[in-house]
Amino acid sequence: MGELDGRTALVTGGGRGIGAAIAVRLAREGADVAITYARAANRAEEVVGEIGKAGRRGLAIRADAADPDAVVAAVDRAAGELGRLDVLVNNAGIAPYGPLEDVRPEEVDHTLAVHVRAVFVASQAAAARHLGPGGRIISIGSSLAERVPYPGWTLYAMSKSALLGLTRGLARDLGPRGITANVIQPGSVDTEMNPADSPEAEHERGFAALGRYGRPEEIAAMAAHLAGPGGAYVTGAAIAVDGGFGA
Numbered sequence: 668m669g670e671l672d673g674r675t676a677l678v679t680g681g682g683r684g685i686g687a688a689i690a691v692r693l694a695r696e697g698a699d700v701a702i703t704y705a706r707a708a709n710r711a712e713e714v715v716g717e718i719g720k721a722g723r724r725g726l727a728i729r730a731d732a733a734d735p736d737a738v739v740a741a742v743d744r745a746a747g748e749l750g751r752l753d754v755l756v757n758n759a760g761i762a763p764y765g766p767l768e769d770v771r772p773e774e775v776d777h778t779l780a781v782h783v784r785a786v787f788v789a790s791q792a793a794a795a796r797h798l799g800p801g802g803r804i805i806s807i808g809s810s811l812a813e814r815v816p817y818p819g820w821t822l823y824a825m826s827k828s829a830l831l832g833l834t835r836g837l838a839r840d841l842g843p844r845g846i847t848a849n850v851i852q853p854g855s856v857d858t859e860m861n862p863a864d865s866p867e868a869e870h871e872r873g874f875a876a877l878g879r880y881g882r883p884e885e886i887a888a889m890a891a892h893l894a895g896p897g898g899a900y901v902t903g904a905a906i907a908v909d910g911g912f913g914a
Contacts, residue, residue: 669697670895675752677745679703679732679789680759682711684858685807688883689756689890690714694721696891701726701745703738703759724749732759732785733777742792752797754894757786757806762860763822770822782826783833790837790848800845803894804837806830807886808850810909816874831905838903847902849893854909856881876911 676693680686681702690700691714700718704711704727711727718725726748730741746752763770763778790804798804809827811820830850837848855871857863863872863880872878889908892898907913 669695670897671754671891672697674698674754674894675700675745675749676754676756676894677701677703677742677752677793678756678758679730679738679741679785680705681756682707682714682727684860685853685856685883685886686756686758687714687717688887689758690725691717691721692884692887692891693754693756693894694718694723694725696895697723698754698894699724699749701728701741701749703728703730703732703741705729705731705759733780735780735784735788738785738789739792742789743796746793746797752793753799753801754803754805755789755793755798756890756894757789757804759785760807764819766819767821775822778822778826779829783829786830786833790833794837794841794844794846798841798844798846801899802841802844802846803898804834804841804846804848805890805893806834806848806850807890808852808905810852810854810907810912812852813905814913817870834905835903842902847893847898849898849901849904849906851886851889851893852905852907852909852913853886854881854907854912856883856886858883874912875909876914879910881908881910
């Protein structure tokens with residue numbers, strides 16, 4: 668018996684990295700899990716296969732997080748095909764990086780569409796039509812939302828910091844219905860987007876009190892906690908899983 672037996676979840680951007688780790692962890696805790704992906708359908712199907720190995724139903728839905736209609740349709744499809752929706756994990760993300768003077772307006776628009784608007788419309792759709800008492804909204808933010816110790820990340824940090832206000836607003840709006848909303852703030856995590864063997868990795872490790880990169884499974888463990896019984900009285904919180912980056 669897992670802590671999420673009988674529950675269903677949707678993890679956006681669940682085809683790789685942190686999202687894939689969260690999807691598989693939720694399945695191992697007993698949840699049926701849908702994921703969204705924008706590209707690499709084969710990678711998404713591999714994650715669905717891992718969900719199946721855990722004895723749970725999995726579903727891969729192609730949906731670009733920059734397309735609000737596709738995001739909303741994915742929420743509704745996940746709930747329809749899995750029979751209900753109890754947990755929404757807003758994980759889909761990109762990593763815009765570069766000198767401030769080189770950032771183009773269209774890059775700003777795209778980043779905010781993926782990191783902020785997608786989270787808003789997915790949460791709105793889930794709350795309006797699917798989540799009941801005990802429902803959970805978990806968003807994946809970044810430690811850079813609260814501390815930016817090196818240049819080049821202004822746009823990324825701005826977009827991730829918006830999740831703080833969004834999460835607190837959701838917590839207030841949905842608390843009377845017994846639905847929680849929280850944001851996890853990962854530090855440097857070893858993924859394809861930010862590999863621990865990249866040229867910049869040693870510099871990044873120096874900002875963590877633990878002196879290492881995190882593993883996707885460590886972020887997934889916090890997401891599973893918030894999705895389960897242990898997270899029932901946690902809402903409106905920004906939870907650092909950053910190896911002491913913010914210490």
